[in-house]
Amino acid sequence: MIRAGLALIRALIWAWVLFNVGMVVWVLLNSVKSSREIFDNPAGLPATWMWENFATAWSDSGLGAAAINSVVLTLVSVALIMALSIPAAYAVARLGGRSSGPVTTFFAVGMSIPFQAFAVPMVLIGAGLSRFMIDWVTGVWDTRITVTLFYVVLSLPFSIFVLIGYFRSLPGDVEEAAALDGASPFRTFRQIMVPLAKPGITTVAVLNALSLWNETVIVLMLVPDQSAQTLNVALLNFYSNMQYTSNWGGLFAGVVIVVLPMIATYLWFGRRIVNGMTQGIGK
Amino acid sequence: MTVTASDTALRAPSAGRRAKVPRGALQGERRRLYLPMLLPALIAYLVFFVLPSLFGVVLSFAEWSGLGTELSWVGFSNYVSMAGSELFRASFVQTLILTLVVGLALFLIAGASMIVLRTARGSAFIRAAVFLPFMISPIAVGLAVSFLFNPDGLINTVLGALGLSELRQPWLAPELIFNVIMAGVVWSAAGFYVVLVMSAVDGIPPSYYEVARIEGASELQQFRYVTLPLTRDMLAIAASLWAIAGIKTFEIVIAFVGTAGTPPPEARTLAVEQYLRVTGGREGGLAQLGEAAAIGIVMTVITAVLIVLSRRIQRRERLELA
Numbered sequence: 001m002i003r004a005g006l007a008l009i010r011a012l013i014w015a016w017v018l019f020n021v022g023m024v025v026w027v028l029l030n031s032v033k034s035s036r037e038i039f040d041n042p043a044g045l046p047a048t049w050m051w052e053n054f055a056t057a058w059s060d061s062g063l064g065a066a067a068i069n070s071v072v073l074t075l076v077s078v079a080l081i082m083a084l085s086i087p088a089a090y091a092v093a094r095l096g097g098r099s100s101g102p103v104t105t106f107f108a109v110g111m112s113i114p115f116q117a118f119a120v121p122m123v124l125i126g127a128g129l130s131r132f133m134i135d136w137v138t139g140v141w142d143t144r145i146t147v148t149l150f151y152v153v154l155s156l157p158f159s160i161f162v163l164i165g166y167f168r169s170l171p172g173d174v175e176e177a178a179a180l181d182g183a184s185p186f187r188t189f190r191q192i193m194v195p196l197a198k199p200g201i202t203t204v205a206v207l208n209a210l211s212l213w214n215e216t217v218i219v220l221m222l223v224p225d226q227s228a229q230t231l232n233v234a235l236l237n238f239y240s241n242m243q244y245t246s247n248w249g250g251l252f253a254g255v256v257i258v259v260l261p262m263i264a265t266y267l268w269f270g271r272r273i274v275n276g277m278t279q280g281i282g283k
Numbered sequence: 284m285t286v287t288a289s290d291t292a293l294r295a296p297s298a299g300r301r302a303k304v305p306r307g308a309l310q311g312e313r314r315r316l317y318l319p320m321l322l323p324a325l326i327a328y329l330v331f332f333v334l335p336s337l338f339g340v341v342l343s344f345a346e347w348s349g350l351g352t353e354l355s356w357v358g359f360s361n362y363v364s365m366a367g368s369e370l371f372r373a374s375f376v377q378t379l380i381l382t383l384v385v386g387l388a389l390f391l392i393a394g395a396s397m398i399v400l401r402t403a404r405g406s407a408f409i410r411a412a413v414f415l416p417f418m419i420s421p422i423a424v425g426l427a428v429s430f431l432f433n434p435d436g437l438i439n440t441v442l443g444a445l446g447l448s449e450l451r452q453p454w455l456a457p458e459l460i461f462n463v464i465m466a467g468v469v470w471s472a473a474g475f476y477v478v479l480v481m482s483a484v485d486g487i488p489p490s491y492y493e494v495a496r497i498e499g500a501s502e503l504q505q506f507r508y509v510t511l512p513l514t515r516d517m518l519a520i521a522a523s524l525w526a527i528a529g530i531k532t533f534e535i536v537i538a539f540v541g542t543a544g545t546p547p548p549e550a551r552t553l554a555v556e557q558y559l560r561v562t563g564g565r566e567g568g569l570a571q572l573g574e575a576a577a578i579g580i581v582m583t584v585i586t587a588v589l590i591v592l593s594r595r596i597q598r599r600e601r602l603e604l605a
Contacts, residue, residue: 114527114579
């Protein structure tokens with residue numbers, strides 16, 4: 001009885017694995033089918049391989065421009081996040097005295113506040129900021145800069161919190177040794193501690209890149225101009241036009257364009273992403 | 284890179300030399316570095332995240348359509364009118380149902396995996412494969428799932444081919460769409476929680492299971508008396524993480540309708556309801572920022588309550604595994 005139950009669970013888990021693999025294959029195949037064939041032949045191989053789906057999605061539906069926006073926003077934001085959070089985490093983990101406990105808690109609180117508590121002030125700051133810059137400072141403003149600003153601050157709590165853990169786990173005598181050899185505290189940080197923390201830093205950077213690549217709601221709220229939107233939002237716009245264009249093959253090509261970089265990252269970093277997401281949290 | 288560091292470690296001085304170093308001076312120098320390194324991040328976090336969030340609380344007592352329009356203080360009337368609004372109540376109940384039903388499903392899936400995955404062959408591959416949907420943009424997940432359940436989609440086609448035509452459903456009709464959305468959320472999140480709790484199971488020394496086996500415990504008893512007690516803390520963490528994530532469910536709902544349409548009231552979560560009020564709906568209505576802010580506050584309160592409840596799972600004393 002129990003044996004049969006366990007065998008059933010095992011079978012269900014394998015069915016789940018197969019389903020996931022099947023979904024990936026199904027999306028990939030749909031992306032190279034004609035829209036007719038997606039409906040008439042939902043499970044089989046395409047009769048003609050429609051590679052031009054990718055071309056139409058990329059150019060006609062604006063996914064190309066959106067892909068560039070996504071790449072630039074993700075890379076710039078991750079660079080800024082790391083530039084701010086690495087020194088801050090090091091300071092809290094290694095240099096702080098009594099204040100480092102409360103500061104850690106202060107950052108940790110930010111991780112559990114739902115984004116929606118922040119949404120309305122964010123929209124107002126975004127509007128105020130662009131009006132202020134246009135009227136008083138630069139004369140022009142790009143909402144993508146506002147998006148970058150909020151990408152960065154919203155990612156700080158998680159990044160700093162996890163990096164504090166990494167820096168705390170490094171051995172302290174390395175620092176002492178560097179100091180005795182005459183390295184200034186800042187040089188110790190830059191040339192000794194940052195390289196030592198590199199695995200942790202890479203993990204945090206990759207995790208931030210993943211979540212920002214998949215981010216949608218901030219762009220939806222802050223960027224009305226379609227040419228400045230990111231891939232996920234462009235995909236939604238594409239989907240909304242489906243009743244006029246019926247370009248389902250192109251839509252699936254768009255899904256592949258959004259998903260493939262993530263799957264590639266996953267295959268590349270694999271365990272490290274999984275461990276970073278799960279073990280960093282457990283501590 | 285690590286070579287540099289270990290080189291330095293090798294050249295670490297003996298205890299005798301260490302005594303001569305003026306520790307106070309070094310500590311002072313390190314202290315002076317503390318604020319310059321911390322402040323940029325701290326100020327950015329404070330000015331652009333913490334203070335605005337607090338401002339959100341204030342705004343929930345106002346009626347406002349944004350900069351350049353008139354702001355008036357209305358006290359609790361946003362909250363009162365929300366309580367009387369059918370749309371709000373529906374999205375409130377749906378958000379709770381989604382968080383609890385999906386949460387229960389995730390718990391069962393994670394529990395079942397804990398029983399069999401520890402010893403299963405191909406465990407690493409299974410974990411990698413089930414984790415995959417969690418990595419993928421919820422928009423892409425929502426598009427794919429909604430297409431699967433399309434009236435002419437694969438699910439109905441397969442049901443027809445199997446001769447089960449009477450099971451074919453208009454899955455995306457208002458009565459059923461929320462169930463489909465919940466199934467999509469389970470699919471996209473379950474792998475993460477399986478891997479999360481399995482990371483705790485991996486931390487249990489195998490000798491515990493050996494002893495249990497020698498004592499004659501079945502696999503279910505091993506789960507009940509070894510795995511479960513030793514992973515309680517992780518289950519508590521998983522529960523609060525799910526509470527934080529579940530309450531915010533947004534993208535997958537939007538992906539079912541795209542940017543042009545508005546999700547039917549039967550499919551809206553609180554986050555969707557708030558989004559419609561922030562943007563003034565897709566029909567170009569006026570934004571209702573006060574009400575939207577109040578929804579954000581309600582969501583924060585629910586999240587806090589659920590986190591406190593899930594912390595109760597946690598054991599009081601800390602366990603040290605050998």
